[in-house]
Amino acid sequence: MKSHQAAAAGIALVPEDRRIIAGLTVEENLQLAQIAPPKGWSLDRIYDLFPRLGERRKQEGVTLSGGEQQMLAIARALARDIKVLLLDEPYEGLAPVIVQEIAKTLGVIRDQGITTVIVEQNAVAALKLADRAVILDTGSVVFDGSAAEVLENSDLRAQYLAI
Structure with missing residues (x-):
């Protein structure tokens, strides 16, 4: 699927490298995302969810x-x-307090009915937010079930998540 087809289907990717556009302000980056219909959240609604972005x-x-x-x-x-919101390593390189803030925000997004798929090395943070968990080992699915099952199963955590 090409990126414009994914966008038209309502699928958004937040890549690991974030791909912020140099030379544009925070607001211009957001306005650029809305250049073609259908528009999503208003800037006011985004700034309510992310007050720091509003300040900057x-x-x-x-x-x-x-x-x-x-x-x-x-x-x-x-x-x-x-x-559908796809997130690749959303917590990578972030301070624990920021990870908590992003996790809280992702919970709000989930509560808005947006399906969120997270690929994340910080398994505990992702599992606390998730309803479902899929664990891959060398490309094969070794677990597919509830996130709570993973958090409660010490053998599974030790074998695949090193926690």
């Missing part, structure tokens, strides 16, 4: 901290009318 709306996006850039990447996805 005139700042160049690439000069934000790593956590703020992650917020901007997620916000840019929400600026489109999406049904």
Whole structure:
């Protein structure tokens, strides 16, 4: 599926490298996401969810901290009318307090009815947010069930998650 087809189908990807567009402010990055219909969340709604972005709306996006850039990447996805949000390593390189803030935000997004798929090395943080968990080992599915099952099963955690 090509990226424009995915966007038209309501699928948004927040890649590991965030892909913030250099030379554009926070607000311009968000407006660019809304250049073609269908538009998603309004800027006011995005700034309500991410107050830091509202405070920095005139700042160049690439000069934000790593956590703020992650917020901007997620916000840019929400600026489109999406049904599925795909996140690749959303917690990578972020301070624990920022991970908690992003996790709280992802919970709000989930509560809005947006299906969220997270690929994440920080398994505990992702599992606390997730309803379902799939564990892959060398490309094969070794577990497919509830996230609670993984959190409660010490053998499974020790064998596949090193926790």
